[in-house]
Amino acid sequence: MISHKILKRFLLYRICLHKFQRLGFTKVFSYNLGEEAGVTAEQVRKDFSLLGIKGSKRGGYDIEYLLLEINNIFKQNGERYVIIVGMGNIGQALANYQGFRENKIITVAGFDLDPSKYTRKNIIPVHHPDKIDEIVREYGVKTAIIAVPEAAGQEVCDRLVASGIRAVLNFSPIILHVPEHVTVNYVNLRNELESLFYYT
Amino acid sequence: MISHKILKRFLLYRICLHKFQRLGFTKVFSYNLGEEAGVTAEQVRKDFSLLGIKGSKRGGYDIEYLLLEINNIFKQNGERYVIIVGMGNIGQALANYQGFRENKIITVAGFDLDPSKYTRKNIIPVHHPDKIDEIVREYGVKTAIIAVPEAAGQEVCDRLVASGIRAVLNFSPIILHVPEHVTVNYVNLRNELESLFYYT
């Protein structure tokens, strides 16, 4: 079991590795990657060694191989389906985002109570939340994004969990109560912004 | 100096405290707050004691007082101005969000290269990035949100730093290189989503 902290660091390394690749490099040393990612070279090496990811002594690490290994952690080889509940500002921004598809994450459908969201303007089909169960089962979706108002968050979450969802990315400013086998990742944009005021 | 980890926990406590307040409570015990926030009661007490935030033995903590103290950490008493650079999907979602204003965070202006964004449809004025300097100085803005494409992120950041910005919330999937005195907080939505696939 990899800690969430280390998981996040692998995703950070991936961003840096893509940058190096764009710049034409095929190899990196731990200190290159560390400097770019803002961590020490030892940290980089230890993280990789933890997963048995090998470099070559004096030759460094092969970027393509590292990216492959990192993507494997996040199951990029298999089906990566997602649904979005709440097609307001955030839900639509995510649905429109091309970067997910590029990265083999497929947004299967959106759900919203408001029928005005069911138009063809959205690039994904949008349904009434009553259809969550059907779609989740049909595609075997395991991951959902919650982007509904605060007041609806827990209720929507319960419905998702009942449908078989096992991982949730939650944008509502509430703490969700879920069974053991469900993982919740929180994105609280207000908190992210507000934490900055401590430093100003 | 409070660590970023603890800062985030205070903001988490605040979410829970607001919930308790909505439910009509005026006091909490450390174990109430801990349970709601998903941390131990000892952690809660330790965090508060770290900042000299006092409860009363047997009486617990006064919610209003806790909220006041937490808000003080984030300077809610003073001016909290923000600008947004990049008024695309994310930039507009943030600009439209009422929750910031409710929380005394004032989004002064948005900036975008694309003149079609300068319309009155947005609830904040949107200007060409050349006006960043002027607006930042006029309002004494210290905090900025970067929501431009990857390729423009570093350039925009440099411009902001040159204008006197000291804290940045960055949505671009890149690591920003900034001077010592500037704090960057990263929101990488793809990483947040993707980290979930480890658990599915």
Add this chain to the structure above:
DNA sequence: GATTTTTTGTGAAAAAAAGTACAAAAAATG
């Protein structure tokens, strides 16, 4: 091909974070 240089990989040490345990305060009870 022996020697030097560079860089990985990983135990050991240090630092940071979280959890334990309990004395002290204060409200509630008898």
Add this chain to the structure above:
DNA sequence: CATTTTTTGTACTTTTTTTCACAAAAAATC
């Protein structure tokens, strides 16, 4: 008003994370 109960506040312990340090591997140089 003495005793019991409850809950905070914080020293102490344990666990987790990070850094240090250096042997081993491999490329480069002599």
